Amino acid sequence: MANKYVPTKILLEESELPKAWYNMNAVMPEKHDPALNPATLKPCTVDELKGPFCDELAAQEMNMTDEYIPIPDEIKDFYKMVRPSPLIRAHFLEKVLDTPAEIYYKFEGNNTSGSHKLNSAIAQAYYAKKQGLTSLTTETGAGQWGTALSMACAFLGLDLTVYMVKVSAQQKPFRKSVMETYGAKVIPSPSYTTEVGKRILAANPTTGGSLGCAVSEALETAMKTPNCKYVLGSVLDHVILHQSIIGLETKTALEKYGIEPDLLISCIGGGSNFGGFIAPFIKDKINGTAKYDILAVEPPSCPSLTRGKYAYDFGDTGKMTPLLKMYTLGNGFTPSANHAGGLRYHGMNPIVSKLYHDGYISVNSVEQTKVFDAAVMFAKSEGILPAPESSHTIRAVVDQALKCKETGEKKKIVFCLTGTGYFDLKAYEQYNNKTMTDYIPTDEDLAKGFATIPDIPQNK
Amino acid sequence: MANKYVPTKILLEESELPKAWYNMNAVMPEKHDPALNPATLKPCTVDELKGPFCDELAAQEMNMTDEYIPIPDEIKDFYKMVRPSPLIRAHFLEKVLDTPAEIYYKFEGNNTSGSHKLNSAIAQAYYAKKQGLTSLTTETGAGQWGTALSMACAFLGLDLTVYMVKVSAQQKPFRKSVMETYGAKVIPSPSYTTEVGKRILAANPTTGGSLGCAVSEALETAMKTPNCKYVLGSVLDHVILHQSIIGLETKTALEKYGIEPDLLISCIGGGSNFGGFIAPFIKDKINGTAKYDILAVEPPSCPSLTRGKYAYDFGDTGKMTPLLKMYTLGNGFTPSANHAGGLRYHGMNPIVSKLYHDGYISVNSVEQTKVFDAAVMFAKSEGILPAPESSHTIRAVVDQALKCKETGEKKKIVFCLTGTGYFDLKAYEQYNNKTMTDYIPTDEDLAKGFATIPDIPQNK
Numbered sequence: 001m002a003n004k005y006v007p008t009k010i011l012l013e014e015s016e017l018p019k020a021w022y023n024m025n026a027v028m029p030e031k032h033d034p035a036l037n038p039a040t041l042k043p044c045t046v047d048e049l050k051g052p053f054c055d056e057l058a059a060q061e062m063n064m065t066d067e068y069i070p071i072p073d074e075i076k077d078f079y080k081m082v083r084p085s086p087l088i089r090a091h092f093l094e095k096v097l098d099t100p101a102e103i104y105y106k107f108e109g110n111n112t113s114g115s116h117k118l119n120s121a122i123a124q125a126y127y128a129k130k131q132g133l134t135s136l137t138t139e140t141g142a143g144q145w146g147t148a149l150s151m152a153c154a155f156l157g158l159d160l161t162v163y164m165v166k167v168s169a170q171q172k173p174f175r176k177s178v179m180e181t182y183g184a185k186v187i188p189s190p191s192y193t194t195e196v197g198k199r200i201l202a203a204n205p206t207t208g209g210s211l212g213c214a215v216s217e218a219l220e221t222a223m224k225t226p227n228c229k230y231v232l233g234s235v236l237d238h239v240i241l242h243q244s245i246i247g248l249e250t251k252t253a254l255e256k257y258g259i260e261p262d263l264l265i266s267c268i269g270g271g272s273n274f275g276g277f278i279a280p281f282i283k284d285k286i287n288g289t290a291k292y293d294i295l296a297v298e299p300p301s302c303p304s305l306t307r308g309k310y311a312y313d314f315g316d317t318g319k320m321t322p323l324l325k326m327y328t329l330g331n332g333f334t335p336s337a338n339h340a341g342g343l344r345y346h347g348m349n350p351i352v353s354k355l356y357h358d359g360y361i362s363v364n365s366v367e368q369t370k371v372f373d374a375a376v377m378f379a380k381s382e383g384i385l386p387a388p389e390s391s392h393t394i395r396a397v398v399d400q401a402l403k404c405k406e407t408g409e410k411k412k413i414v415f416c417l418t419g420t421g422y423f424d425l426k427a428y429e430q431y432n433n434k435t436m437t438d439y440i441p442t443d444e445d446l447a448k449g450f451a452t453i454p455d456i457p458q459n460k
Numbered sequence: 461m462a463n464k465y466v467p468t469k470i471l472l473e474e475s476e477l478p479k480a481w482y483n484m485n486a487v488m489p490e491k492h493d494p495a496l497n498p499a500t501l502k503p504c505t506v507d508e509l510k511g512p513f514c515d516e517l518a519a520q521e522m523n524m525t526d527e528y529i530p531i532p533d534e535i536k537d538f539y540k541m542v543r544p545s546p547l548i549r550a551h552f553l554e555k556v557l558d559t560p561a562e563i564y565y566k567f568e569g570n571n572t573s574g575s576h577k578l579n580s581a582i583a584q585a586y587y588a589k590k591q592g593l594t595s596l597t598t599e600t601g602a603g604q605w606g607t608a609l610s611m612a613c614a615f616l617g618l619d620l621t622v623y624m625v626k627v628s629a630q631q632k633p634f635r636k637s638v639m640e641t642y643g644a645k646v647i648p649s650p651s652y653t654t655e656v657g658k659r660i661l662a663a664n665p666t667t668g669g670s671l672g673c674a675v676s677e678a679l680e681t682a683m684k685t686p687n688c689k690y691v692l693g694s695v696l697d698h699v700i701l702h703q704s705i706i707g708l709e710t711k712t713a714l715e716k717y718g719i720e721p722d723l724l725i726s727c728i729g730g731g732s733n734f735g736g737f738i739a740p741f742i743k744d745k746i747n748g749t750a751k752y753d754i755l756a757v758e759p760p761s762c763p764s765l766t767r768g769k770y771a772y773d774f775g776d777t778g779k780m781t782p783l784l785k786m787y788t789l790g791n792g793f794t795p796s797a798n799h800a801g802g803l804r805y806h807g808m809n810p811i812v813s814k815l816y817h818d819g820y821i822s823v824n825s826v827e828q829t830k831v832f833d834a835a836v837m838f839a840k841s842e843g844i845l846p847a848p849e850s851s852h853t854i855r856a857v858v859d860q861a862l863k864c865k866e867t868g869e870k871k872k873i874v875f876c877l878t879g880t881g882y883f884d885l886k887a888y889e890q891y892n893n894k895t896m897t898d899y900i901p902t903d904e905d906l907a908k909g910f911a912t913i914p915d916i917p918q919n920k
Contacts, residue, residue: 007474008540014467080468081548081843088541092615110570112845112880154840155552174634177885178845180892181836376641380614383541385572385638420572422882425637432640 008091010104010253012084017076018252020068022244022279023060024351025237029286031064032354033325033458036312041456044322052219052230052321056127060238069241071123078122078155082111083245087253087414092381094401101404103397104259105417106250106277107384112178113148115387115419116273117233120242121145124231125152135159137222138231139189139214141168142342142389143175144419145233150182163189163217167208167337175423189214196220196318210334211345216318234270235315235324235349243276246416251280259412261292263400266416267392268296268305268363269342271349277416278361285360293362296352297396300365301339301439304329304348309450310357311459313347323454326353333449336439339368342389346449366395367438372431374398375421387419388427468551470564470713472544477536478712480528482704482739483520484811485697489746491524492814493785493918496772501916504782512679512690512781516587520698529701531583538582538615542571543705547713547874552841554861561864563857564719565877566710566737567844572638573608575847575879576733577693580702581605584691585612595619597682598691599649599674601628602802602849603635604879605693610642623649623677627668627797635883649674656680656778670794671805676778694730695775695784695809703736706876711740719872721752723860726876727852728756728765728823729802731809737876738821745820753822756812757856760825760900761799764789764808769910770817771919773807783914786813793909796899799828802849806909826855827898832891834858835881847879848887 025031034043049058060069071079090103108116128136136158140146146162153160162184169176169188176186189209190197196216200207207213215232222230233239254261264281268274274296284290298305308327315321317331326348333346348356355361368388375391377398378384386394393415404411421428430436453459485491494503509518520529531539550563568576588596596618600606606622613620622644629636629648636646649669650657656676660667667673675692682690693699714721724741728734734756744750758765768787775781777791786808793806808816815821828848835851837858838844846854853875864871881888890896913919 008537009474009542011471011473013471014469077468077551078843081552082469091537092541112839112843112882114882118843151840151843155843174882174885177889177892178882181839181845181885181888183840379572379641380611380643383538383572383578383611383615385641422572422574422634422638425634425641428641429637432637 004257006089006257006259008089010087010257012249012253014080016252017079017084018071018245018248020070021241022248023063023066023069023241024279024282025064026067027283027286028351028354030358032350036323036458038314038319038323041458052222054124054127054133054229054231055131057124057238060241061236072126075123075126082118084249085110087250090382093378096377096381097398097401097405099401099405100408101401101411101413103401104414106246107417108246108273109384109387109417109420113144113151114422115144115148116243116246116276117145117148118151119245120233120239120272121148121152122155123242125149125156125158128229128231129156129158133158133227133229135225135228136231137161137218137228138233139163139211139218141165141211141344143168143172143423144342146184147175147178149231149233150179150184153184154182160184161221162186163191163214165189165209165211165214171426172423189217191217193217194220208337210317212317212331215316216320219316219320234272235345235347237349237351239272240275240279240349240351243272244279246273246276247279247281250277250414254414261414262411263293263295263413265295265297265393265396265413267343267389267418268298268352269389270345270347271352273416273418275349275352282355282360294360295396296361296363297392298363298365299339299343299392300367301441302329302335302344303365304346305356305363306365307446309453310353311453312456313453315347324350326350327356328453329446330449330452332452339439343392364396366392369436369438371395372436384417385421386417387421388424390418393417464717466549466717466719468549470547470717472709472713474540476712477539477544478531478705478708480530481701482708483523483526483529483701484739484742485524486527487743487746488811488814490818492810496783496918498779498783501918509782512682514584514587514593514689514691515591517584517698520701521696532586535583535586542578544709545570547710550842553838556837556841557858557861557865559861559865560868560870561861562870562872563861564874566706567877568706568733569844569847569877569880573604573611574882575604575608576703576706576736577605577608578611579705580693580699580732581608581612582615583702585609585616585618588689588691589616589618593618593687593689595685595688596691597621597678597688598693599623599671599678601625601671601804603628603632603883604802606644606646607635607638608693609691610639610644613644614642620644621681622646623651623674625649625669625671625674631886632883649677651677653677654680660777668797670777672777672791675776676780679776679780694732694805695807697809697811699732700735700739700809700811703732704739706733706736707739707741710737710874714874721874722871723753723755723873725755725757725853725856725873727803727849727878728758728812729849730805730807731812733876733878735809735812742815742820754820755856756821756823757852758823758825759799759803759852760827762789762795762804763825764806765816765823766825767906769913770813771913772916773913775807784810786810787816788913789906790909790912792912799899803852824856826852829896829898831855832896844877845881846877847881848884850878853877
């Protein structure tokens with residue numbers, strides 16, 4: 001295998017498309033603490049989760065036993081249009097860096113949603129449709145998830161209402177246009193369409209909104225609309241489950257060409273791409289047989305893992321969601337508006353949180369001006385304009401490759417390029433005009449967020 | 461072969477990437493009339509073309525004999541990052557249309573330039589670099605070519621100045637940002653940076669510009685800048701040559717799975733994607749052995765083929781280019797500003813013009829509101845938001861497929877999906893808001909353009 005010729009762009013056959021998703025919960029040596037019903041502080045039952053969520057998604061969320069969960073044919077047929085996605089050798093980035101490292105990236109941006117979000121969007125819309133629902137609600141921050149779900153709902157004939165963080169809707173008017181072209185109703189959040197939105201606006205009429213606040217509005221609207229459920233694009237375990245297709249394809253491609261990775265890297269916001277990317281690699285890591293390290297990358301402006309607390313917290317500002325045990329900055333935390341990309345969520349997926357807590361993965365944080373230095377270097381050498389979120393990963397990869405240059409190590413670095421930056425050009429303009437700045441919250445800033453973490457016995 | 465399973469997304473191996481471009485000029489039964497030097501009205505020599513153009517590109521432009529022209533390794537290495545592009549079976553569009561037709565599309569939009577333009581951009585930048593040039597100039601309308609060339613120049617370390625049609629620069633500010641991120645200097649045209657720009661602005665200070673005018677400015681700047689040449693993304697034969705990679709890959713993919721097309725369709729502006737897409741299919745058409753028809757699609761608002769004159773004309777408003785024998789609306793023709801997409805050029809590539817004139821290809825025109833109906837239908841069923849240009853093709857494909865539904869014909873329709881519409885959302889907004897209108901120039905409107913076709917003996 002060692003001398004097999006490896007093409008620049010490793011493409012899998014349609015027959016190599018995964019037939020089942022990978023469920024990390026089934027192989028965790030110690031399961032993460034269960035979601036709690038905030039009213040009772042007891043573990044949520046599947047039936048309780050079926051309140052806001054689709055039946056099948058609630059069941060997937062609670063599945064702690066099945067390592068593989070079959071992908072329905074209808075979803076596979078959709079995947080076949082856009083997947084398998086390529087694993088690309090970054091020959092030209094390596095050359096620019098003059099590094100002995102080998103760099104590979106799994107490129108998830110080659111679809112109109114511009115990111116990996118479509119992998120879960122189509123699955124969630126499919127289960128909603130199968131259950132006989134006629135509409136869905138969701139929130140979106142950077143806009144990738146909202147676009148992906150709009151596409152999936154248009155494909156399956158479901159109505160969709162998207163609460164889009166107001167500041168993001170203003171900065172990215174065309175994200176709104178794409179979703180509307182796909183037939184979605186897009187409402188800048190906070191809005192006067194919900195009670196929680198009205199409360200937030202009464203308290204702070206000029207707020208630009210936050211993801212936690214948009215979640216609350218979407219949830220409230222789903223609860224009061226007949227035949228409608230709430231879905232979301234990150235944080236929960238079933239989202240990570242669907243995103244495991246990224247890691248499964250990556251693993252197949254690497255094994256096909258006998259490439260043994262030394263390091264797997266991806267950025268982390270709520271955990272959706274990171275969790276999916278590392279999913280099939282985690283078992284060997286847990287068993288101690290893996291030769292590779294796994295690195296998550298986050299922005300210092302929203303440092304959930306690097307500076308957050310491991311505690312039960314709400315997923316939203318309106319305190320309507322189940323309580324999740326996770327690394328959190330507090331449901332009231334809002335990152336500085338000068339932070340360009342996504343990765344703005346206060347919390348973190350429970351599996352990823354547990355893996356970090358138990359030492360299976362490590363985390364770095366990288367500042368946004370340095371992130372954009374790397375983004376432009378990548379765009380020029382590899383031809384793809386990366387999303388700001390993905391560019392955090394690229395920065396970390398570049399730093400690792402430069403370290404290899406110093407040490408002479410021929411590390412094989414594999415990363416997930418989650419998406420493209422075509423709707424993030426305001427941020428690139430700031431970078432080009434040198435008006436982009438970095439922001440690191442002080443301990444006092446963080447203390448305000450931590451104060452919103454619920455004061456419950458489980459957090460003592 | 462007939463029963464071989466055909467995947468939804470037909471992917472070629474890296475080893476199936478074409479090793480040579482296909483030169484239609486070598487197989488034309490009758491060559492098109494040569495480009496003329498406007499000063500002498502005699503056929504241009506290669507040396508004369510080397511004035512404004514790179515040496516190798518001038519030589520390719522005049523090559524009437526070599527059917528295959530090898531692709532240099534450096535260009536092949538770049539292609540390997542983004543090519544071969546997929547040929548996708550439009551299963552879901554077929555289902556929506558309930559048609560017995562089989563629809564396949566060659567998707568050229570999966571790169572940051574958002575279109576096929578990168579195929580020629582990297583080739584042109586490569587030859588410029590090889591010749592020792594340090595900078596290039598060009599024009600761009602919709603912005604796809606400017607973006608593609610910015611990427612190619614950034615990759616190879618060349619400086620680039622792009623004259624962008626002013627109205628387009630205003631409508632698509634983020635196109636400008638992408639090019640600037642790749643290091644290009646973008647100047648809305650007409651501008652005060654050139655003599656021709658000053659003249660045009662003196663005559664019409666509020667003009668939104670035109671492609672013909674931007675060509676003149678780019679040419680003038682190239683001529684007065686040391687170590688700099690002018691390049692362009694369509695119209696000339698060497699551009700079609702580079703774009704033949706689209707058709708070559710399409711042909712390989714079809715043959716690999718035993719798919720025999722009945723109809724090849726693509727949109728046409730200056731001819732770059734259309735010419736490249738049909739290039740390797742034209743020989744059998746000329747020989748009379750082809751079972752397929754070839755259809756070009758253009759907007760009625762810029763009807764070069766359907767209503768133009770076959771005559772010698774300038775490629776630019778400033779009358780600085782060689783004279784080309786082509787279908788033209790007159791170098792002074794400017795399509796109505798309400799026309800959303802590209803496909804706004806007054807002329808047409810000479811090979812394509814000749815093929816049309818000699819009856820090897822046919823042409824349809826489709827109105828823009830109907831074009832966007834089809835675009836949204838495609839976006840919802842196939843998941844890709846198409847560029848307005850490509851959507852003209854989709855409209856024609858849908859019409860053909862609906863005709864098959866009536867007749868019961870199981871036609872195999874293959875089309876080129878040239879690009880994505882991520883930077884064209886103003887047009888989609890107009891469509892969504894129902895403020896988009898159609899425009900068909902009157903005979904009087906066209907007469908004004910025709911009056912600008914030069915009055916030379918060859919045009920008598």
